[in-house]
Amino acid sequence: MKSNGKLHNQDETRTAVRKAQKAGAVPAKRVQKQDKEKQPLYNPFFHYRKRRFPIWQRLIVLIALSAVALVGGAMFGYGGLGHRNVWAVFEPATWQHILDFLKTD
Numbered sequence: 001m002k003s004n005g006k007l008h009n010q011d012e013t014r015t016a017v018r019k020a021q022k023a024g025a026v027p028a029k030r031v032q033k034q035d036k037e038k039q040p041l042y043n044p045f046f047h048y049r050k051r052r053f054p055i056w057q058r059l060i061v062l063i064a065l066s067a068v069a070l071v072g073g074a075m076f077g078y079g080g081l082g083h084r085n086v087w088a089v090f091e092p093a094t095w096q097h098i099l100d101f102l103k104t105d
Contacts, residue, residue, distance in 0.1 A: 053061075078094070079086030088094050 074089045078089040
């Protein structure tokens with residue numbers, strides 16, 4: 001089976017590109033195409049990478065978990081350790097009673 005001259009040139013081009021990629025010298029056309037598609041903007045001070053969860057989402061989750069921990073801890077402390085009604089922690093009279101202990105004259 002004879003090889004077509006055009007096909008032979010394509011094979012040589014592919015092998016040349018592969019060798020250049022292995023050596024680290026990628027042709028200019030390939031570098032520009034890869035830069036646009038895969039690589040983020042270059043910043044000399046920081047190594048930029050795209051985050052799975054943005055910082056604002058992390059802050060919202062942190063605040064929500066802190067609120068849940070605060071409410072759960074108050075319910076456990078007042079109801080579980082204090083041997084009282086767990087749901088009484090949400091009544092304003094309970095908090096007024098707690099604040100009276102904290103106030104000093």
